[in-house]
Amino acid sequence: xxxxxQSPKYLFRKEGQNVTLSCEQNLNHDAMYWYRQxxxxxxxxxxxxxxVNDFQKGDIAEGYSxxxxxxxxxxxxxxxAQKNPTAFYLCASSIGHNQPQHFGDGTRLxxx
Amino acid sequence: xxEVEQDPGPLSVPEGAIVSLNCTYSNSAFQYFMWxxxxxxxxxxxxxxxxxxxxxxxxxxxxxVDKSSKxxxxxxxxxxxxxxxxxxxxxTQGGSxxxxxxxxxxxxxxx
Numbered sequence: 001x002x003x004x005x006q007s008p009k010y011l012f013r014k015e016g017q018n019v020t021l022s023c024e025q026n027l028n029h030d031a032m033y034w035y036r037q038x039x040x041x042x043x044x045x046x047x048x049x050x051x052v053n054d055f056q057k058g059d060i061a062e063g064y065s066x067x068x069x070x071x072x073x074x075x076x077x078x079x080x081a082q083k084n085p086t087a088f089y090l091c092a093s094s095i096g097h098n099q100p101q102h103f104g105d106g107t108r109l110x111x112x
Numbered sequence: 113x114x115e116v117e118q119d120p121g122p123l124s125v126p127e128g129a130i131v132s133l134n135c136t137y138s139n140s141a142f143q144y145f146m147w148x149x150x151x152x153x154x155x156x157x158x159x160x161x162x163x164x165x166x167x168x169x170x171x172x173x174x175x176x177v178d179k180s181s182k183x184x185x186x187x188x189x190x191x192x193x194x195x196x197x198x199x200x201x202x203x204t205q206g207g208s209x210x211x212x213x214x215x216x217x218x219x220x221x222x223x
Contacts, residue, residue: 103155
């Protein structure tokens, strides 16, 4: 079955630690996205990538980094510079411009 | 004014009711409109995708776009307890790689 796989489902971070969230898709989509979802805030775009080896900052990129070395994979690193990382993180992909995005089932990140 | 406004609810209806969910927007360049359903602790799932104005029906769901009023709606007929979820609207303009989302409306359908 085609889809987007995010792992892990739950992740805990200690103070000062970087953590990496995995996102893999087998839909052969060119574009991939990372969002953060907080209660009452809706979805906020962190980073997106239209093509391998290229990515752009979204609305709230500070404290996050990404890479896009393969079409199927778009990992997100939450760095120690992100002071309020507790949130639900969603990865999405789409065929391209104007097209709907398809989402994974998210990773919930909490601080120890 | 926010680009997309969506009443967060919560909205509570009895089983079998017709549900109306709505979003308003300010950017007249938006042409592509989507509705997503999100269950608790899950990712959003695409329900409807429409282009420009008009209606689109899929089973118990109807999406309506009124570009002159900058207003979109999702109607759910014969609502079921399994429809209980948060519903997000999203939209984009031609050539854009980004979607703009509403904050979501939480719906509960009571048996």
